[in-house]
Amino acid sequence: MPFPHPDGDYAITVMYSVPDEAWYLELDQAAGQRNLVTAIVPDEDPAREPTVCFSPQEPHTDVPYEVMRWFMDQVEREIRVSRAWMRxxxxxxxxxxxxxxxxxxxxxxxxxxxxxxxxxxxxxxxxxxxxxxxxxxxxxxxxxxxxxxxxxx
Known part of the structure; x- marks a missing residue:
C-alpha cells in the first residue's frame, strides 16, 4: 500500500519479494504513477548490502531534496529494523x-x-x-x- 509524502506529489510503495528475500521501497511520482527510485533492503542475509537503483529507461527527473530525504529516512528505518531483529x-x-x-x-x-x-x-x-x-x-x-x-x- 503506498503512503504519500505530505505534499501529495510523491508516494512510497513498500513490498516484499520472497525470491529476493528483500524489501523493496519505491519512490513514485504520484502523477502518472512513475517510479523514480527503488531501494532494495535484504532482510535474511546481513552480508547482502542494501542498494538504491534509478531506472535507466526513465528520463531525468528532479526530485526535491525534502522528498529524497523523506524517502532515504524510510530506507534507513527499514535497514535498521530489518537488521536488528535478525539478532x-x-x-x-x-x-x-x-x-x-x-x-x-x-x-x-x-x-x-x-x-x-x-x-x-x-x-x-x-x-x-x-x-x-x-x-x-x-x-x-x-x-x-x-x-x-x-x-x-
Whole structure:
C-alpha cells in the first residue's frame, strides 16, 4: 500500500519479494504513477548490502531534496529494523518474519488490536514490545516508535 509524502506529489510503495528475500521501497511520482527510485533492503542475509537503483529507461527527473530525504529516512528505518531483529532469539525471529511478510511491515490502527492479541498469544509478555517494534515500528500501546517516547502511564 503506498503512503504519500505530505505534499501529495510523491508516494512510497513498500513490498516484499520472497525470491529476493528483500524489501523493496519505491519512490513514485504520484502523477502518472512513475517510479523514480527503488531501494532494495535484504532482510535474511546481513552480508547482502542494501542498494538504491534509478531506472535507466526513465528520463531525468528532479526530485526535491525534502522528498529524497523523506524517502532515504524510510530506507534507513527499514535497514535498521530489518537488521536488528535478525539478532534476536530464533523463535522471535520466526514470529517477526511471519508478521512482516503477512502485514508487509505495517498495520493500520483498526487492525492493530487484533494483531496485538495474536502477538500476545505467540510471545512472552517480556518480548512483546521488541516483536511489535521489529515487525511494525509500534509499541504495545499502538503508538509508533517514530512518535517519540511512549507516554507515561
Amino acid at each position: 534476536l532469539r530464533p523463535e522471535l525471529v520466526r514470529v517477526i518474519h511471519r508478521l512482516r511478510q503477512e502485514h508487509l511491515g505495517s498495520v493500520d490502527d483498526d487492525t492493530f488490536p487484533h494483531v496485538l492479541a495474536e502477538v500476545r498469544a505467540a510471545v512472552p509478555e517480556d518480548d512483546l514490545a521488541t516483536v511489535l517494534e521489529a515487525a511494525f515500528g509500534r509499541r504495545p500501546d499502538g503508538t509508533t516508535v517514530d512518535e517519540g517516547p511512549s507516554p507515561a502511564p
